[in-house]
Amino acid sequence: MNYQPKFDRRSFIVASAAAVSGLSVGFHIPFGDEADAALSEPEVNAWVVVKPDETVVIRVARSEMGQGTLTGLCQMVAEELDCQWSKVTYEFPTPGENVARKRVWGDFFTAGSQGIRSSNQLVRKGGAAARMMLVQAAANQWKVPVSECVASAGTITHQPSNRTITYGKVASAAAEVEPPTDIPLKDPKDWTIIGKGLKRLDTPDKTQGKTIYGIDIRLPGMLYASFKACPVNGGKIKSFNAAKITGRKGVTKVVQVEDYGVAVIADSWWRAKTALDAMPIAWDNGPGAKDSDESIAAWLKQGLDSDDGLVGNKGGDVKAGLASAAKTVEAVYAYPYQAHATMEPQNATARYTPDRCEVWCSTQNGEAALATASEACGLPVPKCEVYKTFLGGGFGRRATSQDFVRVAVLIAKQMPGTPIKTLWTREEDMTHDWYHPVTQCKITAGLDKDNNLVAIHYRISGQSILAGVMPARLQNGKDPATFSGFYPGGEEAAYPYTVPNILVDHSMRNPHLHPGFWRGVNINHNAIYIESFMDELAKEVGMDALEFRRKLMTKHPLHLASLNAVAEKGDWGKPLPAGSGRGLAVAMAFGSYVAACAEVTVDGNKVKINRIVAATNPGYGVNPAQIERQVAGSFVYGLTALFMGGIDVKGGRVEQENFNTYQMMKIRHMPKVEVTVMPSGGFWGGVGEPTICVAAPAVLNAITAATGKRYRTFPLRKQGLTLV
Template sequence: MRATRVAPDLSRRQVIFTAGSAAGGLLIGIGMAAAPGGARAATVSNKPWDDKDSAPHELDAWIAIDPDDSVLIRYQRAEMGQGSMTALPMLITEELQCDWSKVRIEYASATRNARENRVYGNMYSHGSMSVRESQKMVQQVGASARERLIAAAAARWKVPASDCMAAQSVVTHRPSGRTLRYGELAAAAAKIKLAKEPTIKTPAQFSFLPRRMPRVDVAHKTDGAAKFGIDAQVPGMVFAAIAACPVPGGKLKAVDESVLSGAPGIVAIVKLDHAVAVVATDSFWRAKRALSRLQPQWDVGAAGLVNSAQLSKDFRAALGAKMVVARNDGDVAKAMSRGARTFEAIYETPYLSHSPMEPMNATVNLQADRLDVWVGSQDAEGALHAAATASGLEPEQVHVHNAFLGGGFGRRDGNDEIVQAIAIAKVVKRPVKLIWTREEDMRHDRFRPHAVVAFKAATGSDGLPTAWSMRIVTSSIFQSVGIPFPPDKAEPPAVDGLVSNGYAVPNQRIELLLKNTHLPVWFYRAPGANQHVFAIEGFLDEIAAANRLDPYRLRRKLLAGKPDWIKVLDIAAQKGDWGKPLPRGSGRGIAICNFTDSLCAQVAEVTVKPSGEVKVDRVTVVLDTRNMVNPQTIVEQAESSVIFGLTAALYGKITIKDGAAVQGNFDTYRMVRLAEAPKIDVHLAPSGGEVWGGAGEPAVPPVIAAVANAIFAATGKRIRTLPIVDNDLRSA
């Protein structure tokens, strides 16, 4: 059994779920029933999309109930491992009062969303939005269906609906005890329009949730059956490999096609503005091998002179420029001049590649009046519109068959692979599967931006900061994505993790300068916070060390008046053995952040060998997502975030040379592997209330900071530049 402890003094909403590293089992807490066994779980097909976008026995676009009581629930977001494909239907089930074991889940159709006035709303999975942005909407869907089923039963019995109740897919007339199954009522319920929409439940009224439930997609992912975009098989399909200009934005000048003349199985060489592709009859390998024989000439312009060292210099030089104010509390200049001590430091974080395990790919079948796209997209709706634009068809003529995503982390909503595949299909006039090599995926990522932050702080006689300023130079994700934003305001992803700090420093001034390069930048799991929390939590640690304050107690003092923050911090310190002795060469670090309305504090324990090698021994995570659907997936996401953050902290860096990304594969862009994975203890501490926090991202930022701070505790060496592996940590 997984170790489970419930603090006796906590109310139902403050239950702490503890996932230990012992053999897994049920997480059981107050008010949370054990999960039913696998036989009673809801299901999804190994091909999660529906080739038709309507079903018999629909109550509406979301729900269909067959005569045998089986319930089809449509899931409108993406499944990339975060578990929302299980969680959102669980929320519908909470309201619908149906039998979870009879639920079948499939993706909602983006085409139907386009055709039916966006009946599914936003379809993207990013910003940890899948649950928190659609929780009210899907609860309403479930509640409305339930009330229509009750109304249908009441009409058949000719009794008041208020005398009827619904549970486990059955409506009961309470006075008489008569019952009707949902399957017997669905046809009549489908015709009922409620005079008034029912009020949805508050989390305190939930009976089904929160509940640890197995994810519906797991078994398809253990026998090779789960279909990812790259697995699409379309009759008559050909295979394409592509090489975009190594310098992003550069143009194809010329390519000598004659080297491939007579090569067997080559369908076409397709020249695009910024890339060249080779299409082969029978395998991706044939296309890839032929492509490697081409020697395209590129027009890269001045971007071909850019390199990382110069970029870093340029960003640092811009720290003194005029900036946009993101936050301005009190009077920093005045408070600085009165400080007992002052501090300054510059923190720097590099470009990163998302590198999901499934390289970017898309399969398209372009016909005169219909386009089918098989892809794993974080936003099927965005993919549909991009495909419509690229093909010239109407959105209603485009069918995006969204698959399981082999990782996303923010990368899988750029649609660049879809647009390329359509351009190739226009030339070869056959169904095409385009796959990017790993090198193409890594070097043509839309990167996590490079950022430099210059801190200044003043502390009073008690050692606490009285003022701090932060000046940020980074690149604009919004401009790269094409999101309009006023230039005199600070775009949130560029300042997140700094502006959102919870510390009661009375004078704060946070400013931003956006400096764009030819390199496209993009959202990356916990945008902004994934680099800025490292910076601010490191700088705060510097202040603590210089003023001989305990890093945990300093944070606690600065969070006065914020009991939710303090609770998360306290549990982390307690569970993470803060203050307990460690052997020489080892140390603990602590960090906290607020991201996507969730709070996360972590304590990391590291050992630094005399050779400078860093081993992260243990990470304690406390996560307050406010409310919870499925604690199982929240724990999984916290563990996932820690490993993802560790890769960024320890190794992650894309270097730019002659305008192009240097690292192209996992031999040079190192990933944390099993042997380096620390013991991770996750404690869920949901504080309840109206707000729903995200689960997929908030545990990424603190681990980076906690590890860097732990290294200082172990060695006395401060990490101000990532990745950690670039710092000299050898003992003298």
């Protein structure tokens, strides 16, 4: 049972896999003039192709960067299609095709833990419509009423006569059936594919080096480019001396990229890279060069008491509440820049001719990549195309800015007709990221004489992501996303507690480094501010941290259910030896209710995380096995940042350039993570990001429980703490 997409002179299959399941998955990367060469024909509808051999090809618009959306979306289509899961394979439609077909696949944007939740209706209806058309085609063939026919596991049965026919036999006829307009979906209680911990579809290729990432694209006649931008964001090129590297073996051309970058094109990437390293370049670093960690921190500190606060959540009268409190408690926290450090450095391959521009790349946002290519080369969108590959990590780096596409297109445009792969070095990638924003937070709380929390003011000072990447999304100058985790209610990231007088406001201060979406985004630091300080308050009044929270959570039953789950499973309240401690954290993030209970042992400056118990309620859980793995992995991402991360700025430059100075958790640091997936149904929450935000505060609270010492600035390496 082999499936290969259509191959013709315009197309190019760069990899195929004999999967262990017996299915062969062809990953088809076209190289040519017609976008529709990317798609195998005929289709039942935009989502589903059934081959004569019964192979079901499901088209997946969202990007696969490790989060498992590819498999989850296929499960959702297959559920409504009623096909055999073992026959399912996949392909990626192109953004150009989506535009040409009036965005039949919806949004390609894969970020904000939205891959499953925001497209669930669209993809399920796609599968259901295809099933209805297949059944109608069978009924037409048998000349019987469609109401007498049912579908199951890829076979249609005419119930009165017990005649059967398979999907593959009627797929061509089904393509001619009028698409239904009324498309009922299954009741969740009838799901048999959604909700199952099925194996990922992309695993076999990934164990054999067969998966094609952007960096792996190879095209006939392709050359390679190495690229450098001004080391200070916003700076420019003053001059470069191409004559110094003229005549080096394999070097084809030196090209400037706008006013901020330069690239060397050669017949191998190593030759391009070493030539670029050998070429003298003078930079005009621009105004950003005066920024440093100290200057940024000082500027943000002023924002902790300034009168420019943009209000994100306001209830009661916090000023009066604090004034009348029996006791006030105050603390200041700070969270640093973080780099994404996707394992696959930024890259894209582009071929430009005066009539057409094509780009092959790892992107979280195919349509943004297409728009970027069009803008960069000057050709209209219908003359451009983007072919998406698998991503060697995304974490938000490849979600908004498509700078890697822009640079690749601008380089390729200077050698029309020649495909050029532009690959950034790790150093270029790490020093030209769109960083997790830098913020500080001053928290002032008021307690009444009975130790009830009666007022709380969170003043956030620091960088706005939306101001940096999507200024059109600001609302009267305010970045609503800054308040993630602090919202008074809603479906995305509601504050877990009820406090009669509350104010959350933001003094926006945007240093010169680009901010960006970084797995978990704003709630990463907000959850530290909320949950670390909750423990500070509990300690202040001498209460157990769980009991103190519970008192404030009576109106937040879903938050509380997740917190209770980790407290119980995590042995909260049970004795521990001296030097060990447990910590809790709870949040609602990306629509899911998450909590963690961490247990650590601290020996001098060495922190050992013994165990983390995590819980998530994502509403509906499409693939619980994958959810567990996403949750476990999210702790690695969050705790790496807490202990080892932190980007430093000096003279406007990012100081960390590679994994020797920007270190990563390794297997020896990995705590045991026990995950409870507790879907309550009724809503669609995200998975890839939510739990990352409870990782740091749970561990911080555990460290304090173990040592009595409270840490409020990060990363912890700067406090002398080492994760072992």
